[in-house]
Amino acid sequence: MARDTLTGSRIRERRVMAGMKQSDLARFAGISPSYLNLIEHNRRRIGGKLLVAISHVLKVEPSLLTQGAEATLIATLREAAQDRGRGEDGSASPPPPETALLEEFAGRFPGWAWLLADSQRRMDALERTVERLTDRMTHDPHLAASLHEMLSTVTAIRSTAAILAEPGEIEPEWRDRFHRNLNEDSKRLADSSQALVRYLDTVDDVSTDLGSPQEEVDAFLDCHGWNFATLEEGGSIEDILKDSDLGPVSLYLLEQVLGRYAEDVAALPMALLLDALNEVGPDPLALSLRTRVDPGRVMRRLAALPASAGVGRFGLAACDASGTLIFRKALKDFPLPRYGAACALWPLFTALSRPNVVLTQELEQTGRDPAHFRAYAVAQPVGTPQLNRDPMLVAHMLLVPQETADVSGDPLRVGVSCRICPRTECEGRREPSILAESF
Amino acid sequence: MAKKVLLIEDEPNIIEAISFILSRDGWQVDTHSNGHDAADVVRKKGPDVLILDVMLPGRSGYDILRDLRSGGGTETLPILMLTARGQGKDREMAEKYGANRFMTKPFANSEVLEAVRNLVGV
Numbered sequence: 001m002a003r004d005t006l007t008g009s010r011i012r013e014r015r016v017m018a019g020m021k022q023s024d025l026a027r028f029a030g031i032s033p034s035y036l037n038l039i040e041h042n043r044r045r046i047g048g049k050l051l052v053a054i055s056h057v058l059k060v061e062p063s064l065l066t067q068g069a070e071a072t073l074i075a076t077l078r079e080a081a082q083d084r085g086r087g088e089d090g091s092a093s094p095p096p097p098e099t100a101l102l103e104e105f106a107g108r109f110p111g112w113a114w115l116l117a118d119s120q121r122r123m124d125a126l127e128r129t130v131e132r133l134t135d136r137m138t139h140d141p142h143l144a145a146s147l148h149e150m151l152s153t154v155t156a157i158r159s160t161a162a163i164l165a166e167p168g169e170i171e172p173e174w175r176d177r178f179h180r181n182l183n184e185d186s187k188r189l190a191d192s193s194q195a196l197v198r199y200l201d202t203v204d205d206v207s208t209d210l211g212s213p214q215e216e217v218d219a220f221l222d223c224h225g226w227n228f229a230t231l232e233e234g235g236s237i238e239d240i241l242k243d244s245d246l247g248p249v250s251l252y253l254l255e256q257v258l259g260r261y262a263e264d265v266a267a268l269p270m271a272l273l274l275d276a277l278n279e280v281g282p283d284p285l286a287l288s289l290r291t292r293v294d295p296g297r298v299m300r301r302l303a304a305l306p307a308s309a310g311v312g313r314f315g316l317a318a319c320d321a322s323g324t325l326i327f328r329k330a331l332k333d334f335p336l337p338r339y340g341a342a343c344a345l346w347p348l349f350t351a352l353s354r355p356n357v358v359l360t361q362e363l364e365q366t367g368r369d370p371a372h373f374r375a376y377a378v379a380q381p382v383g384t385p386q387l388n389r390d391p392m393l394v395a396h397m398l399l400v401p402q403e404t405a406d407v408s409g410d411p412l413r414v415g416v417s418c419r420i421c422p423r424t425e426c427e428g429r430r431e432p433s434i435l436a437e438s439f
Numbered sequence: 440m441a442k443k444v445l446l447i448e449d450e451p452n453i454i455e456a457i458s459f460i461l462s463r464d465g466w467q468v469d470t471h472s473n474g475h476d477a478a479d480v481v482r483k484k485g486p487d488v489l490i491l492d493v494m495l496p497g498r499s500g501y502d503i504l505r506d507l508r509s510g511g512g513t514e515t516l517p518i519l520m521l522t523a524r525g526q527g528k529d530r531e532m533a534e535k536y537g538a539n540r541f542m543t544k545p546f547a548n549s550e551v552l553e554a555v556r557n558l559v560g561v
Contacts, residue, residue: 148494151523152450155545159456162548174459181452 007051010065010072012040014058017121028057070106076117077102079124146196153189157182213249215338218328220244220254226329227306231262232270257327261304268293268301277302277311282400284376285358295358295378299398303329315373315399317348321392333371334399337417344428345414347377348397355379355393362402362411366423372402372411441467442559445486447477447503448521449495457490460548461555474498478506481513488558490551491538493522493529501536508537517558521546 015025026036029050038044046054047066055062064071081097098105106113160178163170170178230240237258241251268291280286282302288295296318303316315334318327319342328336336342342349347361356378363373376398381391415421418430444461448454449472458468471480475497481489489507493500500520507513520538522529533541540554 148523151544152453155523156450156452156456158545159453159460159548163456163459177455178459181455185452 006042007046007066008039008042008044011046011054011058014060014065015040017125018058020058025054025057029053070103073106073113073117074102076120077106077113080116080120143196146192150189150192150196153185153192157185157189160185212338213247213253216246216250217253217257220246220250221257221329225306227304228258228261229306231258231265234265237262260300264297264300264304267297270301270305273298273301273305274309282311282314282398284378284398285360288358294380295376296380296394296396299376299378299396300327302398312401315401317342317346317397317399319348319352319395321352321394323349323352326394327396331373331399331401333401334365334373335416341430342417343415343421344430345412345426346397347375348395351377351379351395351397352393353379355381355391362407362409363399364407364411364413366413366415366421370404370413372404372407374400374402376400441465442488442561443467443469443484443486444488444490444555445469445471445481445484446490447471447474447480447495447500448490448492449473450492456548457551460552464552464556466555472496474500474503477503478511478513481507481516482511485512486516488517488519488555490519490521490555493520493533501532504533504536504538519551519554519558 015022022036022040023033026033029036030053031050035044039046051062051065055065058065060075064075078099081099081102160181164175164178164182228240231237237255240258241255244251244254246254272291273287276287276290280290284295284298284302287293287298287302291298293301299314299316300318302314305311305314307313313331314329315331315336316327316329317325317336319325323341325336325342328338330336347359347363351357351359359375359377361375361377363375365371365373377395379393379395382394383392385391413423415423415426418426418428418432421429423429442465444466446454446457446461446468448457448470451472454470454472458470461468469484469486471477472495474495477491477495477498481503491500491503495503500522504518504520507516507518517539518537519540519542520533521542521544522533523544530541539558542550542554
């Protein structure tokens with residue numbers, strides 16, 4: 001097949017590398033998934049505006065999609081050179097890659113060039129996987145404890161079995177004891193393996209990896225678009241709980257969330273919220289003043305807006321006075337950590353020191369493609385006032401996605417959690433990152 | 440006179456297996472399974488070599504290691520650390536706090552035996 005007829009294959013390769021579904025790329029590019037499928041299989045030629053649109057969505061130059069493999073190769077080598085340029089702290093500086101000679105290198109040594117490019121692609125993919133899994137491995141105490149127990153049991157079995165397998169006689173008393181130990185350990189290994197499988201069995205794939213009750217509840221809420229028409233119309237939470245098919249702990253958590261949801265609906269019905277939203281926009285303080293509903297509740301109601309409202313998608317994080325996240329509605333470009341502590345720079349935590357003050361800040365979420373948000377945060381007391389006792393605080397942070405072009409000032413660069421944040425120069429850093437600085 | 444090895448580990452069947460292979464090799468083996476008072480037990484028993492697990496009930500093996508290296512006559516005691524976590528940072532931490540050897544579970548009996556012998560030069 002001639003080189004210029006492989007544009008579709010390159011589109012497919014780039015889409016897969018970006019982790020994007022075919023249907024999503026088709027939607028962003030304004031074509032049907034079936035037409036995109038034909039393009040990706042090189043059964044339809046592509047050019048002009050559609051090529052530009054697709055390359056824009058895939059964040060690559062159109063020439064990378066239309067030109068031969070050499071262009072892609074050189075682009076990947078260039079990325080590798082940029083990564084190499086970061087270096088490691090404290091080490092002697094090796095000479096930088098000779099980027100001016102990239103094309104000559106690829107032409108004279110194509111085998112080595114492809115090997116290097118392939119290594120770079122694998123490294124990128126592995127870094128993304130590590131980023132995702134380390135969050136879990138580092139901060140999931142149940143998983144860590146399960147694996148530790150399994151490894152300890154395997155160690156006992158291996159040592160004992162090796163003793164029994166050695167040539168020569170063992171005293172009958174020791175032999176019987178080791179046989180008994182093997183029997184005990186093998187049962188224990190079977191039990192702990194089954195428990196671990198049950199724990200992991202709730203996952204569809206490694207990208208969703210559910211497991212804890214909080215994750216189950218988050219997935220349930222996400223599956224419902226964080227909106228419950230039944231409750232919006234004054235219905236009972238019992239019907240939702242009955243159909244949820246969740247375990248007892250998850251059910252308890254869900255009942256708390258839905259109970260609060262029902263209270264929020266009573267205080268700020270959807271029709272009233274939409275009217276106010278039309279008047280003042282998605283500013284929680286302005287909406288609070290307009291509706292006379294407290295800002296934290298307004299943020300929860302904004303996060304519960306259905307897609308059909310046509311006002312965009314809002315993220316929401318809430319934490320208690322200890323800083324523990326108790327509500328997590330993440331956005332695609334603003335993930336919220338599942339297990340570990342979040343980025344200390346978030347206005348969510350700043351708000352805890354300034355109760356009842358609505359804070360706002362432009363944020364830049366660090367990552368391969370920095371995304372921008374307008375964040376609103378407020379900490380408010382919960383519970384009944386008591387004599388000589390400070391109130392408990394709960395803070396909310398609403399995230400409103402911003403177009404990069406609309407970012408006015410100097411946004412605050414924040415991360416998700418230290419472990420997967422590439423910023424080394426940060427006063428809030430608690431532990432080293434597994435990622436390189438500056439994507 | 441037999442050299443003394445102290446094994447601090449909370450998994451009873453690992454204790455039994457390691458004790459067996461070391462005893463058979465001529466070592467006098469003492470065991471302890473609680474991290475809380477482990478440093479005191481080490482100083483009291485005065486072993487020639489210590490095998491120390493990282494994950495112990497009551498106190499982490501790293502804390503115990505730091506305690507032992509801080510004084511009390513155990514500053515130069517040969518110590519072999521055992522852990523079920525083989526990450527590089529665990530090895531770095533063990534070395535930083537003064538462990539002489541670091542071994543990840545599951546290990547071979549011969550490796551443990553060889554490491555203990557090497558630590559006391561026999």
